[in-house]
Amino acid sequence: DLREVNSATPKAGGEVTYTLSRDMTNWNVTSALGNNAVVRSATLPLVPSAFVVQPDFTLAMNTDLLESAELTSTDPQVVTYKIRPEAVWNDGTPISGEDFIYLWKTQNRRDCSDCKINASDGHELIEKIELDDTTKVVTATFSKPFVGWKGLFMFLYPAHLAAQHGTMAESYNGWLSTSVPTWSGGPF
Numbered sequence: 001d002l003r004e005v006n007s008a009t010p011k012a013g014g015e016v017t018y019t020l021s022r023d024m025t026n027w028n029v030t031s032a033l034g035n036n037a038v039v040r041s042a043t044l045p046l047v048p049s050a051f052v053v054q055p056d057f058t059l060a061m062n063t064d065l066l067e068s069a070e071l072t073s074t075d076p077q078v079v080t081y082k083i084r085p086e087a088v089w090n091d092g093t094p095i096s097g098e099d100f101i102y103l104w105k106t107q108n109r110r111d112c113s114d115c116k117i118n119a120s121d122g123h124e125l126i127e128k129i130e131l132d133d134t135t136k137v138v139t140a141t142f143s144k145p146f147v148g149w150k151g152l153f154m155f156l157y158p159a160h161l162a163a164q165h166g167t168m169a170e171s172y173n174g175w176l177s178t179s180v181p182t183w184s185g186g187p188f
Contacts, residue, residue, distance in 0.1 A: 020038050021038060024039065026177045027042075027176065027179065028176040028177040030103070031116050032116045043181065045186045047156060047181075048064070049065070049153065049154040050062060050065065051069070059150045059151065064087070065083065065087050065095065065156075066082060068080075068082045074145070076141055077142040077149070078140065078141050079142075079149050081137070081153070082137050083095055083097070083138065089158050090183055090184040090185070091161075091183065096131075097135045098135060098160070100129060100138045102162055103155070103157060106168060107120050108120060108123045108124045112169050112172065114173070116172075121152065122148055122149065122152050123152060125142050127142060128140075128141050129141075140152075156185060158185065162175065
């Protein structure tokens with residue numbers, strides 16, 4: 001089974017070295033200029049995603065990030081994501097629904113028309129996102145059904161850091177695109 005690749009338990013510590021086939025000119029994989037295989041390879045270990053593409057091209061829920069992700073209603077379509085309490089950015093800030101909202105707003109073509117995105121990929125069909133009091137439960141309500149909902153919320157970015165870098169468009173097009181990541185919400 002292809003999903004059994006690298007199934008050993010990782011050890012803490014160590015170093016990972018990547019060899020890339022070209023220079024990195026844009027670090028934002030969801031942007032029009034950063035969406036390529038080189039940027040994906042370099043950022044996958046840093047940027048958490050709700051679901052992760054498996055070697056056989058199926059999508060599996062990222063259990064390091066989420067406790068669950070379920071279609072909780074079909075009329076209207078509602079998807080509920082429960083973020084693990086222990087899921088944090090490398091600075092100790094909890095990964096929260098605010099990170100989901102930041103990605104959604106940069107990708108939906110409504111909230112940040114100046115964001116230079118690659119594609120909206122269904123984010124434009126999300127009518128609203130609501131958070132519980134803990135901000136660890138994210139409820140996305142769709143304007144019409146979207147069968148590819150598991151492919152949403154790939155490449156979450158740290159909203160708390162983005163807020164320190166200007167407007168949404170400035171943080172998305174500038175800071176996320178031009179700065180080498182010093183942050184991580186992934187395994188490295």
